[in-house]
Amino acid sequence: MAATAPRLAVWKFASCDGCQLSLLDLEDDLLAVAGAVEIASFPEASRAVGPGPYDVSLVEGSITTPHDAERIQDIRRNSRILVAIGSCATAGGIQALRNFHAVKDFVSLVYAHPTYIDTLATSTPISEHVKVDHELHGCPINKRQLLELLNATLNGRKPVISPHPVCTECKRKGIVCVMVAQDLVCMGPVTHAGCGALCPRYQRGCFGCYGPSDAPNTAAFASSLDFHGLPPEASVRLFRSFAAGAPEFRDQSLAIEESAKRSTSSKAGH
Amino acid sequence: MVPLGVGDLAVMRPDELSGLLAAIQGRGYTLLGPTVRDAAIVYGEIAGADDLPIGWTDEQSPGSYRLTKRSVGTFFGYAVGPHSWKATFHRPELTLWQAERQENGGFTIHEPVPQTARVALIGVRACELAAIRIQDRVLLEGPFADPHYAARRRDVFVVAVNCTEPGATCFCASLGTGPSVGSGFDLALTEVVTDTEHFFVAEIGSSQGAEVLGEWPVDRASRSQIAEATARTQAAADRMGRSVDARDVKEVLARNLENPRWQETADRCLGCTNCTQVCPTCFCTAVHDLTDLSGRTATRVRQWDSCFTRSFSYVHGGSVRRSGMSRYRQWLTHKLSYWADEFGSLGCVGCGRCITWCPKGIDLTEEIAAIRALDQR
Ligand code: SF4
Ligand code: SF4
Ligand code: SF4
Numbered sequence: 001m002a003a004t005a006p007r008l009a010v011w012k013f014a015s016c017d018g019c020q021l022s023l024l025d026l027e028d029d030l031l032a033v034a035g036a037v038e039i040a041s042f043p044e045a046s047r048a049v050g051p052g053p054y055d056v057s058l059v060e061g062s063i064t065t066p067h068d069a070e071r072i073q074d075i076r077r078n079s080r081i082l083v084a085i086g087s088c089a090t091a092g093g094i095q096a097l098r099n100f101h102a103v104k105d106f107v108s109l110v111y112a113h114p115t116y117i118d119t120l121a122t123s124t125p126i127s128e129h130v131k132v133d134h135e136l137h138g139c140p141i142n143k144r145q146l147l148e149l150l151n152a153t154l155n156g157r158k159p160v161i162s163p164h165p166v167c168t169e170c171k172r173k174g175i176v177c178v179m180v181a182q183d184l185v186c187m188g189p190v191t192h193a194g195c196g197a198l199c200p201r202y203q204r205g206c207f208g209c210y211g212p213s214d215a216p217n218t219a220a221f222a223s224s225l226d227f228h229g230l231p232p233e234a235s236v237r238l239f240r241s242f243a244a245g246a247p248e249f250r251d252q253s254l255a256i257e258e259s260a261k262r263s264t265s266s267k268a269g270h
Numbered sequence: 271m272v273p274l275g276v277g278d279l280a281v282m283r284p285d286e287l288s289g290l291l292a293a294i295q296g297r298g299y300t301l302l303g304p305t306v307r308d309a310a311i312v313y314g315e316i317a318g319a320d321d322l323p324i325g326w327t328d329e330q331s332p333g334s335y336r337l338t339k340r341s342v343g344t345f346f347g348y349a350v351g352p353h354s355w356k357a358t359f360h361r362p363e364l365t366l367w368q369a370e371r372q373e374n375g376g377f378t379i380h381e382p383v384p385q386t387a388r389v390a391l392i393g394v395r396a397c398e399l400a401a402i403r404i405q406d407r408v409l410l411e412g413p414f415a416d417p418h419y420a421a422r423r424r425d426v427f428v429v430a431v432n433c434t435e436p437g438a439t440c441f442c443a444s445l446g447t448g449p450s451v452g453s454g455f456d457l458a459l460t461e462v463v464t465d466t467e468h469f470f471v472a473e474i475g476s477s478q479g480a481e482v483l484g485e486w487p488v489d490r491a492s493r494s495q496i497a498e499a500t501a502r503t504q505a506a507a508d509r510m511g512r513s514v515d516a517r518d519v520k521e522v523l524a525r526n527l528e529n530p531r532w533q534e535t536a537d538r539c540l541g542c543t544n545c546t547q548v549c550p551t552c553f554c555t556a557v558h559d560l561t562d563l564s565g566r567t568a569t570r571v572r573q574w575d576s577c578f579t580r581s582f583s584y585v586h587g588g589s590v591r592r593s594g595m596s597r598y599r600q601w602l603t604h605k606l607s608y609w610a611d612e613f614g615s616l617g618c619v620g621c622g623r624c625i626t627w628c629p630k631g632i633d634l635t636e637e638i639a640a641i642r643a644l645d646q647r
Binding site: 029032033036147148150151152154155157160162163164165167168171172173174175176177179180181182183186188189190203214215216217219220221223224 | 307308309310312333334335336337352353357362363537538539540541542543544547548558559560561562563564565573574576579580581594626627628629630
């Protein structure tokens with residue numbers, strides 16, 4: 001390792017650690033990464049936390065507590081480049097389902113002593129709290145994309161990470177569209193690429209874990225779901241999974257609920 | 271018996287198809303052909319006639335494709351599927367070159383040698399031959415020929431098939447690109463199944479085709495066999511599900527750039543890019559520069575791209591086609607209007623793939639009809 005190697009730090013907020021593990025998962029490339037940077041902090045690998053400042057901070061997880069909301073400010077101040085990794089850090093994660101409900105109701109159901117729990121009403125992405133330089137989507141992130149991001153950052157270039165829909169990956173790989181050929185529900189047309197079309201490759205519909213693609217037409221997609229006979233509750237659930245808090249998916253799920261409510265009340269009126 | 275030559279018609283029994291494919295393989299060609307995989311008839315490497323979709327067919331409609339079994343054991347009783355031969359010649363992903371940093375601060379460039387693929391395409395339809403001709407015009411015959419495409423196109427044996435089972439989304443007849451093949455093949459087969467017989471009429475399109483067929487004794491097709499074959503392709507032309515009036519479609523689209531239909535369609539369009547990627551003539555790509563971790567090596571790669579993405583029209587300051595409306599309009603006007611100004615033909619061969627494989631079932635023949643109905647002359 002060169003004396004001037006850039007210092008890399010990995011941080012965890014509300015998350016499952018799966019994205020951090022993608023770093024360890026780099027296997028052969030991990031040695032090259034370890035040779036190119038000084039790993040100053042990486043809780044998944046070592047408890048020692050080196051002092052800042054850091055050249056690159058990888059931030060996993062969403063902000064769900066007042067304490068975390070302060071901690072991320074600190075990390076931002078100490079980081080030259082801050083990268084949010086994974087659906088939690090970029091969209092609030094599955095825990096953003098709380099954003100659609102009153103969190104204190106859950107707390108009193110789950111915990112014997114709710115007063116010990118100090119939590120925020122919402123789960124929010126890192127970008128709602130501090131400036132984020134790059135985002136890596138996915139639950140978990142794809143290790144090739146992580147490597148590309150580190151690589152681009154270390155070389156001072158723009159990472160090659162396409163915001164196109166998953167369908168572009170299906171087509172380049174020659175995967176037969178599961179929606180057209182098997183009538184499976186697939187979120188691919190509105191979902192950010194990067195996974196290599198993992199689900200369609202195994203004859204499953206994409207469930208949208210990467211969150212919205214660039215300029216998705218979620219309304220047109222939702223009307224297809226309706227057309228294919230999916231009940232509104234099921235359509236809402238599709239938009240409300242790992243990227244429930246991403247604005248395009250959140251707004252579409254609310255719009256489906258709203259229009260379902262309107263149609264029931266108009267039916268009730270007859 | 272006088273040996274068969276170019277233009278002659280022979281007759282083959284179904285069990286001779288294996289021998290024919292083996293003879294082609296024997297000349298060093300890798301066989302690529304239709305085969306059943308993942309609930310569809312796709313193109314892939316096949317070992318022989320047994321890998322063909324024997325007894326399978328497809329039911330197609332806008333946004334829907336269903337693989338179904340037929341009661342007869344036909345080899346070519348289906349229309350085109352999700353794949354096209356485009357992927358064979360115009361690769362979805364390709365490394366263009368690599369640059370390596372030198373100690374003295376300069377760099378050296380390594381260009382991969384364009385790979386020739388000695389492939390035999392089995393079961394190429396008329397619309398697909400037309401599409402290959404269009405891509406040749408674009409990628410080979412312009413001022414800057416693509417060396418990778420050129421290399422992959424160089425050594426190809428084509429066994430074409432005349433369509434007898436058009437798909438419901440096909441409209442080649444109205445564009446004059448099918449359903450019977452005209453030229454550009456080594457052999458062209460018409461599969462005939464009657465109550466009592468199953469045979470192929472094989473037209474010889476090249477001396478190589480004649481040589482392959484001459485490896486075992488084949489008979490000339492009789493007058494009645496030829497008539498049976500011709501009747502079937504004629505019937506396919508008459509049964510085609512859709513059509514486009516090709517006479518003035520170029521002008522109609524060109525004068526309707528502000529037609530209200532564009533916005534209506536854009537409201538339905540997902541911008542998912544599927545139409546462009548399944549289209550056998552769409553050729554657009556994006557290039558990306560990658561590095562290795564140390565920054566010593568840079569690699570330029572090329573990938574299929576689509577005018578349905580915003581980044582496609584990105585220039586300094588942003589994207590030119592910001593709205594879904596402008597992107598949908600770009601696709602249709604390019605394919606069926608100003609392609610003619612650039613390359614001397616329409617950019618559509620009527621294969622119907624973009625209709626079947628659009629998850630929203632947006633049908634360009636219907637779009638053109640709707641624009642005509644509101645023609646802003
Ligand atoms: S399977 Fe899903 S992601 Fe793939 S092309 Fe079809 S809709 Fe798109
Ligand atoms: S535009 Fe559609 S019908 Fe025409 S060649 Fe392309 S995919 Fe086929
Ligand atoms: S396939 Fe259909 S929905 Fe997708 S971009 Fe093309 S026209 Fe739009």
